[in-house]
Amino acid sequence: MKIELDVNGKHMSAEVEERTTLADCLRYEFGLTGTHLGCEHGVCGACTVIVNGAAVRSCLILAVQADGDSVTTVEGLSNDDALTPLQASFRKHHALQCGFCTPGMVTTAHALLTHEPNADEDRVRDVLSGNICRCTGYISIVEAVLDARSAYGRDGQ
Amino acid sequence: MKLSPVRYAAPTSVEEAVALLATCDAKIISGGQSLMPIMAFRLASPELLVDLKKIKGLGDIVLDSEGLHLGAKVKWIEIETDVRLKTAHPLLTKAIEHVAHYQIRNRGTVGGSLAHADPASEMPAIAACCDAVISVVGSGGLRKINAADFFVGALQTRLEPDEIIVKILLPPWPATRRWGFQEFSRRRGDFALAGIAAYFDVEPDGRATNAHIAVFGASDYQRRLTGAEAELNGKKPTADTFAAAARAAAAEVDPPSDIHAPADYRRALVETLTGRALADANR
Ligand SMILES: Cc1cc2nc3c(=O)[nH]c(=O)nc-3n(C[C@H](O)[C@H](O)[C@H](O)COP(=O)(O)OP(=O)(O)OC[C@H]3O[C@@H](n4cnc5c(N)ncnc54)[C@H](O)[C@@H]3O)c2cc1C
Ligand code: FES
Ligand code: FES
Numbered sequence: 001m002k003i004e005l006d007v008n009g010k011h012m013s014a015e016v017e018e019r020t021t022l023a024d025c026l027r028y029e030f031g032l033t034g035t036h037l038g039c040e041h042g043v044c045g046a047c048t049v050i051v052n053g054a055a056v057r058s059c060l061i062l063a064v065q066a067d068g069d070s071v072t073t074v075e076g077l078s079n080d081d082a083l084t085p086l087q088a089s090f091r092k093h094h095a096l097q098c099g100f101c102t103p104g105m106v107t108t109a110h111a112l113l114t115h116e117p118n119a120d121e122d123r124v125r126d127v128l129s130g131n132i133c134r135c136t137g138y139i140s141i142v143e144a145v146l147d148a149r150s151a152y153g154r155d156g157q
Numbered sequence: 158m159k160l161s162p163v164r165y166a167a168p169t170s171v172e173e174a175v176a177l178l179a180t181c182d183a184k185i186i187s188g189g190q191s192l193m194p195i196m197a198f199r200l201a202s203p204e205l206l207v208d209l210k211k212i213k214g215l216g217d218i219v220l221d222s223e224g225l226h227l228g229a230k231v232k233w234i235e236i237e238t239d240v241r242l243k244t245a246h247p248l249l250t251k252a253i254e255h256v257a258h259y260q261i262r263n264r265g266t267v268g269g270s271l272a273h274a275d276p277a278s279e280m281p282a283i284a285a286c287c288d289a290v291i292s293v294v295g296s297g298g299l300r301k302i303n304a305a306d307f308f309v310g311a312l313q314t315r316l317e318p319d320e321i322i323v324k325i326l327l328p329p330w331p332a333t334r335r336w337g338f339q340e341f342s343r344r345r346g347d348f349a350l351a352g353i354a355a356y357f358d359v360e361p362d363g364r365a366t367n368a369h370i371a372v373f374g375a376s377d378y379q380r381r382l383t384g385a386e387a388e389l390n391g392k393k394p395t396a397d398t399f400a401a402a403a404r405a406a407a408a409e410v411d412p413p414s415d416i417h418a419p420a421d422y423r424r425a426l427v428e429t430l431t432g433r434a435l436a437d438a439n440r
Contacts, residue, residue: 130258
């Protein structure tokens with residue numbers, strides 16, 4: 001089935017099998033391997049992308065279900081020149097070690113701070129509770145997200 | 158962890174969707190947050206997925222004299238952010254706070270949860286506790302099923318293969334009603350090992366009446382605990398009454414043992430959580 005979607009601001013299309021998940025479509029059809037697959041059944045959060053403004057698990061959506069939607073992946077949250085405030089905050093706080101969970105942490109944190117730039121520590125912990133990290137122990141990730149809040153204003157940049 | 162080959166359709170009306178369900182081994186997909194994992198494990202391999210995405214009118218939250226109507230496509234996030242519901246149905250709001258994690262809450266739906274009927278899920282517990290009425294449409298037309306009849310076992314309901322849940326109605330909620338909701342899970346957002354949703358009203362003479370206590374997680378399916386309710390009705394809502402109701406609740410469940418917890422542990426949880434839910438209700 002042919003699908004068309006907006007990925008990181010670019011119009012993209014692909015001919016996919018109906019059973020293809022959005023995650024596999026992003027990785028194999030579009031070469032966007034920043035989206036990681038940890039479990040492929042909705043429990044780890046590594047595959048989180050932003051669809052029409054909401055953080056969702058791309059392993060639990062069929063690519064055909066996202067036809068016509070607007071998708072932001074971790075690649076869409078960086079620019080080539082300098083680290084974004086969220087990336088810089090992850091670096092400053094040592095919020096990653098192996099980096100496998102990081103795309104899911106960054107997309108989830110970006111969606112959260114875009115909608116709730118004043119999220120407190122409890123809220124950040126609550127939202128990140130669905131993302132598993134086997135390295136950091138989470139404290140540094142929570143600190144990085146809290147520290148990045150100042151970069152997200154009311155205009156939801 | 159890849160799905161079996163499957164066909165996909167996104168009809169624009171309930172009638173079209175019902176017709177498609179009758180054509181082959183077809184399954185509805187709504188939020189996909191339960192069905193996709195099941196298909197990834199190949200525990201289900203339907204021939205056709207019928208997506209409710211393009212069907213209009215299934216996503217409304219309506220409050221009227223009949224009560225609170227939740228369309229099948231209402232998402233957890235929409236219940237969480239609807240400020241009316243905090244007073245119109247505080248028990249529902251509290252319960253839904255406990256459902257899954259952020260990303261799943263952005264997609265999971267009321268209808269999907271009712272149809273999936275996981276024994277540990279919150280929405281069916283609220284349906285059972287509040288005597289909700291579930292409206293379904295199939296080739297035979299519209300049927301209204303009481304929650305007490307709808308859930309029949311773990312992952313089992315009275316829904317026919319060609320029927321679609323269109324909405325659920327929760328009866329009106331008096332502002333003076335006392336209620337409590339308690340669940341225990343190892344990690345925030347995970348499925349509960351056991352949980353209790355409870356409410357009661359208070360007569361002018363201070364006695365409890367109309368007690369509704371429903372269990373989830375520690376039972377094959379979500380249901381009211383009539384023995385525990387009987388301990389409460391007609392009594393003054395005191396610590397002793399609540400303790401008796403909690404003991405009755407534990408005696409009324411026959412929980413499963415699995416890798417998550419043995420049966421005795423779950424039964425103990427039911428007693429503790431019933432006591433806490435009733436104490437919360439009385440605050
Ligand atoms: C990691 C994880 C944790 C979770 N934790 C919880 C939790 O703590 N509590 C909880 O309640 N849930 C939890 N869930 C499940 C989640 O809430 C699901 O969203 C919900 O159970 C199903 O809703 P859905 O719209 O995603 O349904 P789908 O996955 O689309 O469908 C589920 C089933 O219902 C059928 N169906 C869907 N819609 C209809 C309809 N309108 N009429 C008839 N049949 C229909 C489908 O055919 C399928 O059989 C969790 C899920 C995951 C992945
Ligand atoms: S890969 Fe999607 S949640 Fe783990
Ligand atoms: S940094 Fe290794 S899993 Fe999180």
